[in-house]
Amino acid sequence: MSITIRDVAKQLNLSITTVSRALDGYKDVSEETRQRVIQVAKEMGYAPSRSARQLRRQRTDTIGYIMPTSQPRFADPFFSEFIAGLGDEASVQNFDLLITLAPPNQEAERVAYQRWIQGRRVDGIVLSRMRQDDWRVHYLHKSKFPFATFGRTNNSIEFPYIGVDGAYGMRRLMMHLVEQGHQRIAFVSAASDLSLQTDRFSGYQEGLAEAGLIFEERFVAEGNLTRDGGYLAAKKLLALHSPPTAIIGANDLTAIGILRAARELGISVGSDLAVAGFDGIEDTEHTVPPLTTLNQPVYDCARRLVRMLTALINNEVLEEPHVLLVPDLIIRDSTLR
Amino acid sequence: MSITIRDVAKQLNLSITTVSRALDGYKDVSEETRQRVIQVAKEMGYAPSRSARQLRRQRTDTIGYIMPTSQPRFADPFFSEFIAGLGDEASVQNFDLLITLAPPNQEAERVAYQRWIQGRRVDGIVLSRMRQDDWRVHYLHKSKFPFATFGRTNNSIEFPYIGVDGAYGMRRLMMHLVEQGHQRIAFVSAASDLSLQTDRFSGYQEGLAEAGLIFEERFVAEGNLTRDGGYLAAKKLLALHSPPTAIIGANDLTAIGILRAARELGISVGSDLAVAGFDGIEDTEHTVPPLTTLNQPVYDCARRLVRMLTALINNEVLEEPHVLLVPDLIIRDSTLR
DNA sequence: TTGTAGGCGTTATCAA
């Protein structure tokens, strides 16, 4: 059994109260006593028990994140970066980060959230990969549980979020492609219930309209945000008669799959086919050719989300509860002739 | 404030003892009572407080993992896969997974471990990226704290681990390269205190010896397990007079950087220069050309580590405390003429 | 400035 505050108190011939207060920096402890306490506590290797403190203070100093991922070998670097941001900022705020995985929209996901919330396992939760009419938002809101999200939804509920304007980004990208002389531009989509899909896809459509091009159903292929999804979708698109001369992936992983399909078909990306993605993951710098993408500052967003969330937990007023960022169009060889 | 066991007991006109036992599946509760309790508890949305339970049972049902990473934008897919494995298996074992990041070998790392261990924040810890004479092993062992590691060390301490035989893998790879006719084979290393460096590098040297080639200092360049590290190191190596015809990266990311350097210099990988990595991350299938690598089953290792660790926590005897796997040589175009 | 005592919500021991 490890050292408790009692052991320290006994050693010092003081009450546990005094020890507790000395350690927590209360001012009603004589400086001399405080020094002795700190000294001895350190010598004895005392650290307060988190569970006891949690029970007493009714908070866990922990935030939770449930990765919405289905494949066991999730490999989207997006998540690595997101988690890095959450972890770093959590440390700064003296919070721990609890993580688990759950496949989106399945019973297991609901169970995971309930466990944490009803068991008061965490003080707040970060959500990502938002869905249209997201049940998580309903649930957390109804439970009056602090949360902040990466991405917006169409729920008619007020909550803090950081969003990236995918529609705007896509319009910018479309302009660029049109400038490059493209007329037949295809889109490889994500699952239709994802907010990012709605958002980015609408930008694609608006971009077409702005350029005076007509939307063609056959130029939309369904992907799933993975390389393989992009690969398969691109194969279909490139097999069309009068195929597209440009293909946009809903994210970078999709675009990387598209690159591969093109390579297999002997199509030269850049000159014969333009390819672009969305996210700005590091891999895009290293593909052949390097990939044009819409960069979003995932790491920074994650950190900022944690700051918003901890503020919320501490009942502070958020000075900016809704942040809408604009993605950065990074033009590389994959869309240059 | 949320529903406690007291509320449920009051509602049922039972003692909290009975409620607790009914819910925890003790057999000394009449079946009828149990059903009523479960029913009502569910209706009231009761879930036991984790902190209270933790305090009482003196365990947290949580395992911890501290990612040894320095760059904020850590992007090694190795970690994604590792975390996915930890998270999945933790769920299965009914454990939570606590995560934080800390730069290796710095004060912050020490503090992070101490916080969790002294505060009894987690029941056990998983380590990765082991170092030679790893202080973490010393510390955890001295603290009698359950842990299991991915990778071996040279500490003279007994502890459970899963290792991958990098030396063996590298020898296999060297044989392959020699068969392809390479005589001048270079190596881009990792930080020298890492066990994987010692391990893989010794395989490289043994491979040279087995092929009757002499080791040349100038063919070793220092990397740091990142793409950029590999890129810079390769630039140096390829600028040598009579440069290497094959370059091995200490990991896949390094190898991807090497590919890039070659591309910039107009060197054709495969025919003019062989490149290979280690890890088997998914990206290696998608590089140009696809990358030869030594694959290790990171996801499965992570899951298995969690199983070992939870067994350890439950004071079970491990039937196989030391696992040494052999990496799988995947030959792709990057090492074929 | 220090100490006493109650309680956070459980689980476990013991008695009824």
Added chain:
DNA sequence: TTGATAACGCCTACAA
């Protein structure tokens, strides 16, 4: 089969 009660280790009115 059930219930009263005592911890688990900490924090914090309140009292001294």
